[in-house]
Amino acid sequence: ENCGSKDEKLKNTLSKIKHKLVVLSGKGGVGKSTVATNIAVSLSLAGKKVGLLDVDVHGPSVPRLLSLKGEHPHVEKDYMEPIQWSPNLWVMSLGFMIPSDKDAVIWRGPVKMGLIRQFIEDVAWGDLDFLVVDCPPGTGDEPMSAMQLLGKDAQAVIVTTPQGVAVDDVRRSVTFCHQLGNPILGIVENMGGFVCPKCGEVVDIFPPGGGEDLAREMNVNFLGRIPIDPEVVRAGDEGYVYVKVHHESEAAKAMGRIIKPI
Numbered sequence: 001e002n003c004g005s006k007d008e009k010l011k012n013t014l015s016k017i018k019h020k021l022v023v024l025s026g027k028g029g030v031g032k033s034t035v036a037t038n039i040a041v042s043l044s045l046a047g048k049k050v051g052l053l054d055v056d057v058h059g060p061s062v063p064r065l066l067s068l069k070g071e072h073p074h075v076e077k078d079y080m081e082p083i084q085w086s087p088n089l090w091v092m093s094l095g096f097m098i099p100s101d102k103d104a105v106i107w108r109g110p111v112k113m114g115l116i117r118q119f120i121e122d123v124a125w126g127d128l129d130f131l132v133v134d135c136p137p138g139t140g141d142e143p144m145s146a147m148q149l150l151g152k153d154a155q156a157v158i159v160t161t162p163q164g165v166a167v168d169d170v171r172r173s174v175t176f177c178h179q180l181g182n183p184i185l186g187i188v189e190n191m192g193g194f195v196c197p198k199c200g201e202v203v204d205i206f207p208p209g210g211g212e213d214l215a216r217e218m219n220v221n222f223l224g225r226i227p228i229d230p231e232v233v234r235a236g237d238e239g240y241v242y243v244k245v246h247h248e249s250e251a252a253k254a255m256g257r258i259i260k261p262i
């Protein structure tokens with residue numbers, strides 16, 4: 001049972017965070033972590049104070065994407081310091097707490113919920129313009145806990161790919177948000193089109209407009225389309241941030257446009 005003072009602590013932490021964005025996807029491999037990380041970095045480069053929280057217990061990707069593997073947050077009696085990645089981007093990941101990649105993590109729902117709660121309220125996030133939360137795919141314990149703890153003003157950003165099979169996954173994510181009563185900021189179509197490495201033009205692979213049609217059908221905003229760029233894969237593998245290094249590319253511009261740095 002949570003006592004009153006614990007709820008106070010959570011409320012206090014959340015009151016200092018202006019916008020809470022929870023990045024969801026129906027299934028793995030659609031680029032959710034890549035999009036969450038690049039959104040967070042884009043916003044920070046636009047001068048916003050940003051927190052990036054990775055609540056993927058089983059496969060945290062943020063430490064790898066930001067070259068922060070092996071970092072350990074400084075822990076005090078009643079708070080933890082997030083890892084500072086740049087002057088205005090702070091990062092927390094369950095990956096910082098797991099001794100090694102090879103350690104299989106078998107935690108049940110209530111344990112995960114407790115951990116996620118700690119990662120929100122016990123982290124000294126300070127005043128933030130945005131907290132971007134990267135959840136594991138699907139609609140399981142982690143996204144559910146994250147949404148419930150962050151409160152009804154936490155907005156979902158749903159990442160999908162243009163293939164037809166993604167429709168049902170998106171529908172599940174949309175229903176999930178409706179059931180929890182959380183607003184959906186919109187849908188992002190990732191890997192729509194391919195940036196030709198020779199000329200830089202975007203070539204369609206799947207029929208264009210799928211994500212947009214889907215958003216319209218589900219009565220949800222369409223936040224934009226990010227093309228496939230092989231440099232995104234390389235950036236992820238080598239641990240540098242795509243939008244920071246390739247800011248002139250189509251995909252980086254698309255990533256930068258997803259969330260308006262209000």
Ligand code: ADP
Pocket residue numbers: 025027028029030031032033034035061137190191226227228229230231232233234236237251
């Ligand atoms: P998820 O979090 O949905 O499981 P990831 O963010 O780990 O997905 O991305 C899966 C793979 O797709 C990674 O290798 C990543 O580099 C690649 N990827 C993601 N977005 C793009 C893109 N727009 N262009 C090219 N590759 C991408």
